[in-house]
Amino acid sequence: MNESAERARNIIENYNGKKIRIMEVCGTHTHEIFRQGIRKLLPHNIQLISGPGCPVCVTPVSFIDEAVWLSENKHATICTFGDLMRVPGTEKSMLDVRRDGGKVQIVYTPLDAEKYAEENPSEKVVFLSVGFETTTPASCLAVRNAAKAGLDNFSILTANKTMDHAYPLLADSTDAYLYPGHVQAIMGTAICKRLLKSGISGVVAGFTAAELLTAIATCVTLLQDDKPFFCNCYPRVVTDDGSPAARVLMQKYMEPIDAEWRGIGMIPGSGLKLRNEFSQFDARLMFDIPIMHGHSNPACRCGEILRGSVLPSECPLFGKVCTPEHPIGACMVSREGTCSAYYQYGRN
């Protein structure tokens, strides 16, 4: 560790002020904080809360049900990110679909799904488009490529989300946010500054141990002043302007809609769907998917866990019937999910 990381570590370990809460809203932050053992450095008066930052975790049950329906009723080839495979729908996950003979391909980017559709014109290829601002531009690129290639066998099932509208909603649960470095690399820092004006504090954090320690120590220090703050602690990647090109792409292909967040409910304007000009690539329209009303396990407390109001260990299912091998709630599915990280790395 370098000198500034050591300094940050000292600030954190020796903190003895009032109790403070810091919420990370990025799945990779959650995972790295556990993996690096950073929670072990925290004194009792610093509480780290894992918010709804993992795109898999906030994907609603009904979305999985739609994908299952597409496979079983339309024999579509489903292309998906790997960690969506285990997410339970009302009755089935995509792993179950594959076991039962449905065609499910794991891809690394939406562009791979579009390429697969080009190479396999006899298959109806649907990409499960989940993700925040980091992955959405690639979905838009896939649609752009499909339009260029004149494909009629490629579509995307959208559940893309944006963080902007979630921050004010969760502001009561935390004293400061660790803003997700990758999202801010696309979106820039304007949103953080807007939030600052309405009294919401936060710092942009990177992903290495040193970057995370620095970001947390900055929060700890600035919280002592009792006035809202914003600081970009990830300047090597995040600029004020972000990536205008990626934003232009998103604006061209997608438009905001109200979206359901698993466990949290509807957040107006927090989702994205394809604009009407590109509706031929919208799987819901292409296949006329019926409206699904997903049912999740009523005992699952993922929603409260995502809001930071309870710890995974307070959920009656955690570690008993809900484990990484047999997840009930989405927070246990992805290794970036809060419950999964708690389960794998213990509860400290």
Place this chain on the structure above:
Amino acid sequence: MDKMITLAHGGGGRKTSELINNIFRKHLGNEEFTSDDAAVLEPAAKKIAFTTDGFIVTPWRFPGGNIGKLSLCGTVNDLTCMGAHPKWLSCACVIEEGTPVDDVEEIVRAMAETAIEAGVHIVCGDTKVAGRGQVDHMFITTTGIGELQDGIYPKGSNATRGDAVIVTNDIGRHGCTILLSRDQYGIDADIKSDCAPLWGTVSSLFTITKNLHTIRDATRGGVGTVLYELARESNKGIRIDRSKIPVDPAVAGVCGMLGLDPLYLACEGTMVILAPMDDAGKIVEKLHSGKYSRNAAVIGTVTDDEPGKVFVKTDVGTEMILPEPGGELLPRIC
């Protein structure tokens, strides 16, 4: 000879003989290779180790090897893990109808070359042809016999407090290679499987010490899985230091992109060795001179506390439990 394998090659008649003589006997022939129903072997003067392993891999050909080489290395390395000198192997092949004969020959040639390198004889075998789609290209089962060596009795339960945890080379290369070979992720990286027969590597250590408590090949599930197996079998704890684990930079890069941990990726030419810490320096030094173990390293120690568990020292110097591997490896989003 035909260009494609057909069900007739599995029928037991002229075509079966053609396949065996023109491909298998041609490449694998040795004085003990038999046409009779069973090979006849000189009994070993010592105790023998006896093992079997089945191989299916998609794709069958990958950078650094193919299923033929893999099927030889797997069984040779299993015998090696017992400290047994691999001597004789059998191989049973189930070939998919429609497989090009050239592919079969490529696989058998790799088996022959690896057998020569490992110093083993393939003495008997079997071929069957399955209908298209019933197997993927070719499935191979190899069974092996090795002679135990005096004074060497490595076992998982032998792990002892204070043992060094040594990996014989950088980890995770085979698993990473296979993942990329499936061409799902559009990632190009210069990574080759570590697939190799390791009797030479391991037996070279016997000149230094015979006190190797445990030797285990870190195949399916990778080094992380092996460490958990050893911790359980010996009822000891294991502590490793992440900064000491040798990982090829390209493998580390791919793992970073896909959200995978090299500790859980398969190795096919890398062993985990537990031996007294006093011998560890000499062992690693010797390994560094071998062609399959240039990146060998001590990555941790065996402890008495926390039996059955594995802990990792992180970059910030804290200690975390190593998450127990389980299920299929699924790359994560973003």
